[in-house]
Amino acid sequence: MVTVRSPSTVAVAVGLAVALGVVAVTVAAGGAADSQVAIEEDTVEQARGDVAEFTLSVPRGESVTLVLDGADGDRHRLNLTDRIADGRIGLSINTYRAGSGANASDVFAVDGRDALSVVGNDTGALPDDSYRVAAYANDTDGDPADAADLRLTDPGLANATVMVAPGDAVDRIDSRAAVERGRAEGWLTRTDRVAETDALVLRLTAPGIAGAVADEPGISDETRFRAFLDRPNTSVRVAIKHPTPMRARQYSHLNGSTADAVVADPERDTYYVVARLAGVPHSYGLEGKRRTDEPNYYENEMVPQLVVDGERRLNPGDIGEPNRTAEFHVTWPEATLSHSEDARLTPGFAAEPNQTVTGYTTVAPGTAVTVSVTDATGIETPRNATAVVTRETAEIGNYGSRRRVFRASLNLSGVEPGTEVDLALAPTDPDFPGEHRFDEHRAPVDSPRASVESADDPVANGTVRVASATLPDGGFVAVERAADGTVVGSTEYLDAGAHEGLRVPVSEGATAGDSRLRVYLAHDSDGDGTYFASADRSYADSMRAVGATVPRTGSTTDSPPTGTATATPTPFQPSVTTGSPTATPSDPTAPPPSTATVHVDTGVTPTPPSTTDTSRPDGTGGATAADGPGFGALAALAGLVGAVLLVARRGSRR
Numbered sequence: 001m002v003t004v005r006s007p008s009t010v011a012v013a014v015g016l017a018v019a020l021g022v023v024a025v026t027v028a029a030g031g032a033a034d035s036q037v038a039i040e041e042d043t044v045e046q047a048r049g050d051v052a053e054f055t056l057s058v059p060r061g062e063s064v065t066l067v068l069d070g071a072d073g074d075r076h077r078l079n080l081t082d083r084i085a086d087g088r089i090g091l092s093i094n095t096y097r098a099g100s101g102a103n104a105s106d107v108f109a110v111d112g113r114d115a116l117s118v119v120g121n122d123t124g125a126l127p128d129d130s131y132r133v134a135a136y137a138n139d140t141d142g143d144p145a146d147a148a149d150l151r152l153t154d155p156g157l158a159n160a161t162v163m164v165a166p167g168d169a170v171d172r173i174d175s176r177a178a179v180e181r182g183r184a185e186g187w188l189t190r191t192d193r194v195a196e197t198d199a200l201v202l203r204l205t206a207p208g209i210a211g212a213v214a215d216e217p218g219i220s221d222e223t224r225f226r227a228f229l230d231r232p233n234t235s236v237r238v239a240i241k242h243p244t245p246m247r248a249r250q251y252s253h254l255n256g257s258t259a260d261a262v263v264a265d266p267e268r269d270t271y272y273v274v275a276r277l278a279g280v281p282h283s284y285g286l287e288g289k290r291r292t293d294e295p296n297y298y299e300n301e302m303v304p305q306l307v308v309d310g311e312r313r314l315n316p317g318d319i320g321e322p323n324r325t326a327e328f329h330v331t332w333p334e335a336t337l338s339h340s341e342d343a344r345l346t347p348g349f350a351a352e353p354n355q356t357v358t359g360y361t362t363v364a365p366g367t368a369v370t371v372s373v374t375d376a377t378g379i380e381t382p383r384n385a386t387a388v389v390t391r392e393t394a395e396i397g398n399y400g401s402r403r404r405v406f407r408a409s410l411n412l413s414g415v416e417p418g419t420e421v422d423l424a425l426a427p428t429d430p431d432f433p434g435e436h437r438f439d440e441h442r443a444p445v446d447s448p449r450a451s452v453e454s455a456d457d458p459v460a461n462g463t464v465r466v467a468s469a470t471l472p473d474g475g476f477v478a479v480e481r482a483a484d485g486t487v488v489g490s491t492e493y494l495d496a497g498a499h500e501g502l503r504v505p506v507s508e509g510a511t512a513g514d515s516r517l518r519v520y521l522a523h524d525s526d527g528d529g530t531y532f533a534s535a536d537r538s539y540a541d542s543m544r545a546v547g548a549t550v551p552r553t554g555s556t557t558d559s560p561p562t563g564t565a566t567a568t569p570t571p572f573q574p575s576v577t578t579g580s581p582t583a584t585p586s587d588p589t590a591p592p593p594s595t596a597t598v599h600v601d602t603g604v605t606p607t608p609p610s611t612t613d614t615s616r617p618d619g620t621g622g623a624t625a626a627d628g629p630g631f632g633a634l635a636a637l638a639g640l641v642g643a644v645l646l647v648a649r650r651g652s653r654r
Contacts, residue, residue: 164191221264225262252282372424377415385408450470452546471539476493477519
């Protein structure tokens with residue numbers, strides 16, 4: 001509906017009187033009445049089948065005459081009375097009822113206890129046309145007190161948007177406010193994939209049905225919309241786009257009696273139909289028998305349709321045509337944890353609280369998922385942690401499939417280091433137990449004492465210097481390029497304990513340019529005394545390799561490298577504390593940054609790059625390789641000399 005409002009005649013008259021200093025004079029009673037009659041809207045444009053509305057300002061308790069004149073000579077004359085004496089009359093025109101044999105008293109109505117009567121033998125027919133709506137205070141012989149336009153247009157086709165919510169949210173989506181709240185809180189979002197146990201939220205933009213909805217019995221827009229969807233030859237349904245050759249096309253029927261929830265906003269021509277596909281009746285072929293057994297979606301594309309009185313208002317024509325409106329995929333409800341190789345998570349966790357595990361799933365954002373820790377030596381199991389699926393997505397597998405991300409915080413305090421725990425995932429929704437096909441995983445647990453700290457100036461003559469490293473089970477200190485994870489050096493095998501003053505030889509060119517390096521700890525998993533990234537697992541802290549990013553690569557001149565690691569070993573004593581601080585590295589096991597997409601509803605202005613060199617640990621910056629040592633001071637001195645010469649030259653020109 002398009003409505004254009006104009007200021008009332010009273011407001012304009014008062015404004016002019018104040019601005020020009022006009023002194024009020026007594027006018028005739030008829031003039032005073034005319035000046036108080038106005039139509040608030042200039043133009044109302046409405047699709048045929050919807051409800052058009054006008055608001056009139058009138059003298060309190062008085063009557064006015066309203067005349068609608070069509071271009072083809074159609075005329076409707078109404079008397080309106082302000083019975084409740086509030087100075088306003090709301091007129092509604094249900095164009096769905098305005099057929100050739102319509103009764104005018106059914107088409108036109110006023111709000112509340114105000115009164116309406118039809119003048120003459122009016123049928124109430126309103127064909128598509130433009131109408132002049134004129135309001136008269138007393139009679140219709142002279143000019144009207146005010147006038148507006150009513151335009152009735154063809155409704156055209158409906159549009160649709162597919163949204164998704166957690167399966168247990170169907171009872172929460174019961175109003176327009178709930179829809180807006182779900183979108184703001186992130187558990188109701190647009191999508192092109194819906195798991196069977198999710199709540200499918202089909203948002204329809206459907207001009208031309210508001211009058212039919214209003215014509216149904218009910219105390220609210222929602223109850224009337226349900227009754228509308230249950231009328232003969234009226235329905236919302238979704239159909240499989242490409243059925244198998246051996247079976248007829250499958251339809252899922254989302255009518256008023258089968259939908260879990262509906263929300264209606266007729267003034268905006270917007271309607272929501274909410275249902276779990278797993279619980280919706282389906283049939284094979286339109287005339288097939290309705291079935292309530294488990295539907296078969298074949299991981300197929302689905303096409304929604306809106307049918308009104310036998311006419312397809314959404315996606316008419318062949319369902320199999322390309323680019324169908326609001327087409328979406330139905331998926332299995334699945335989930336997996338991150339970095340799984342043969343159901344074994346790497347690198348693992350530390351035996352302390354707040355160990356973060358990341359997972360990926362096909363179910364809707366806002367869905368609660370339970371991660372259970374079992375078979376953990378040293379603690380009573382299971383221990384459960386609840387994770388909530390986010391709108392963040394990541395690419396999983398080799399086929400470009402994207403899944404939504406969830407993270408859970410595990411408490412592994414008391415787990416004996418060196419053992420493995422089993423992690424199992426399950427839905428928290430009791431209505432659909434066992435429907436989520438979630439995998440089980442094993443994860444190793446390390447001592448929280450593992451830690452590494454790089455030196456203040458870590459790069460020297462082809463080595464990376466390490467201030468200290470604690471390896472509770474022995475192993476290696478390794479170095480890799482932070483950008484791509486390529487290993488560029490490692491120590492020889494180090495005994496269990498704390499080591500200080502290590503130097504790790506790295507391959508030629510590893511410290512050149514602006515490449516950043518990571519230092520991390522690894523077990524001797526295969527027991528051969530030599531580090532191989534493919535065989536020797538990294539020490540872990542919350543699914544991150546225990547390590548530190550080297551803050552600066554450079555070419556510090558120092559004594560030549562020894563070729564092997566040097567260390568001052570300290571006997572390792574197991575600690576009863578909850579852990580010692582470890583550096584927070586970038587996650588070498590996480591999906592590449594380019595594969596993760598974080599949902600952003602609004603635009604983000606990029607932060608301009610800093611002009612300050614923060615490459616040194618103290619943040620003071622320094623000379624770049626191209627500048628050479630001391631370049632900043634020489635440049636400043638040269639600038640000062642140049643300024644003095646320039647002043648002297650300008651003085652000589654005077």
